Amino acid sequence: MNRWNLFTRGLVKENAVLVLMIGLCPALAVSGTVRDAFGMGLAATFVLLFSNVIISIMRKKIPNEVRIPVFILIISTFVTIIDYVMQAFQPDLYRALGVFVPLIVVNCMILGRAEAFASKNSIINSILDGLGVGLGFTLALTVMGAVREILGNGTFLGMAIFGEGFKKSPVIFMILPPGAFLVIGVLKALINKYVKKETQ
Amino acid sequence: MTSTRNMVLTLLIVAIVCSVILSFVYSYTEPLIAETQKQMTLDGLKQVINAQEFVEIIPDTLWRAVDSSGMLTGIVFRVFPQGYGGPIPITVGLDLDGKVTGVRVASAAEGLKETPGLGVKITEPEFKDQFIGKCGPAVQLKNDGGEIDAITAATISSRAVCNGVKKGIETYLNYLEKPLDKKCVFSGVQEFVEIIKDTLWYALKDADTVGIVFIGITQGFVDCIKFMVGVGTDAKINGVKILYSNETEGIGVVIREEEFLDKFKQGYPETITGATVSSQALINAIKDYITRYKEYLK
């Protein structure tokens, strides 16, 4: 597999949320607006990328028996860093994401990449993999956030786009929890129709 | 053996390195976090009252609002009345007359749990701006005898906001350090001439000095007591008013009552049983101040 493929497969073909169906909890919970979704995606990408790098560097040093605790220590360190940084520089975003920032620690997407990929591959490959999967996650969340914010709140990044009239009475259903399930279901169906067909 | 030692060592080293990195990040971001949080609270407070600075009286609950020249402009308080889906975080500003200067209801992202599309309309200006300029009894729904229009189909949320604001006004009104009219302590006087800024005045009647009015401060049982006294040239007390006190609820507060304060006109009263410290402090302070300002009485 060439390196370009390594990067792109995480974006769409093996998209964590829409194809592999992992990391669903933040995808459903914080995709109410584009800003929250994008912020969450970038935070997860940061953690994924750096934990992949560190784990890849240390992959030959870590004894097999304690690899999971070591992975979790490394991941949680990066999560705590992003937690502090976001709290200091993006307090609004931090408040909107709430408990889902610390919960990145237990996002199975990140531990999954550490275990399945970074602990077995070179640093360059792990960087590409982390970036691909992380950006794929960000992409999925942002698309969900965009659909839900536009329909459910009548805005995109806070700007009214269908006029004030629609903003006054939008499809509130979309920003409610069932709206998240509806959007993820429809996106999954579209992915199945157009992407899976390609691979077969 | 080596493998066990290896495992322990690896974990230990990783844990130590992680802790060191985290402590660096923490020491760098901690002051920034404190600063942003302070800024956010301040921004929230500024939305409900026009003021430059805020002095916290009760942590996270009550602030005194001060303008750029240091003059008191009002108070800001936070209340959490029970709404339809949970407590509603509300910030309210009051001006010196006890009128509402602004109401801010936290958004859904800040912890509001009302129904989207219905209850969350309490965050919109159409609803919350109704409160501006109203005081005490008017802060109720029209159905309940007040002047606030409820949001259609969201009566519970609307009523909760009204109750919260009303309760807050009742609770915190006495923190409004209102600059009392000096005539309250010296009746029949037409004019006051300031001798010491914000502290001492001559009371003039028909261009004659009939006495002085001063503001004094003393340590009460809990907090300081700030009071205003009018004294005639015959060294008799014309009136006493309490400007600020924070004495024990139900006991020390009796020093604010007219009944007790009026006794000063007939000479110094006895201390109040149960509030000895507060009342004794006030009596002693007034004695001291009158002695201190004696020369102005001539």
Next chain:
Amino acid sequence: MRELLTVSASPHTRGKIDISLAMKMVIIALLPSFIFSVYLFGLRALYIILISIIACIVCEAVMQRMLGKKITITDGSAVLTGLLLAFNLPPGVPLWLPVVGSAFAIIFAKQLFGGLGYNFINPALAGRAFLMASWPSAMTKEWFAPAGGTLSGIDGITSATPLTLLKNPGNYGTPELIIERLNDIPAIKNLFFGEIGGCIGETSALLLLIGGLFLIIIGIVDYRIVLGYLGSFVLLAFVLPTKGNLLFHLFSGGLFLGVFFMATDWVTSPVTKKGRWIFGIGCGVLTIIIRVWGGYPEGVSYSILLMNVFTPIIDRFTKEKVFGDRKVKKEVMK
């Protein structure tokens, strides 16, 4: 002769009632309420019903075309969905609302799950729930007073339907007085005949009862669901500390509409006899729980939707034993 030789899976003996006929019968049973609603609320009700039905038919045709299926808009199921959805809307809603509700009902609740027979929840109720979540203010305040009556069914109160009044009597006057008048004979009479405000098709308990009994007699509606629902509802309305009396609870809100026409939907209710009892009882219990302790004044639609979701599980646990089958004991399994 050729028909006899057709080889197919069971069932081999088919009844005379097919889908199309059943749908027509249900629509006929709803006709009295339909006509009465136009009398009560005027042409506005007629417009909403027609718009809703047309939108359902169009969505059904478009979706079936897009999914490459046979277009079956003549079987009447889309018409029925449109009619039931409109019956569940307040008469004063903006005219685009039934269009959006119908689109959600047909596209998301019905066709995306495979069309008639595969939907797991009642499409009309799904449409209503979607509208309720999205435009709650339109769905809870656009009431019309009925011709010659008041919205509440009692004199002097024009701003609330009977169940809203029962839920928050304090908002409209002296609570004790209002509740007493709601439980009094004139109010109950208005509720029974339908001289009250409410959703378009839910007002007249009498006409819905007639339609429902007609469907039970011709065998389209299963009496087990109806009895289970009404039985558990009546029992709990009697036992629990509700503010209204038994007759008030029976005739108010959308109970009869839900019991006879929506809970009994063939597709979304269990197929086993025992399962239908459980389904009906569950609906009744949930309805009264929502009415007494819930946030909404009325609980019929949500209780039916909830029980719809439980239908596959109920079917699984009440599966009839196959003739000759015996329970295999675990010891034998070794």
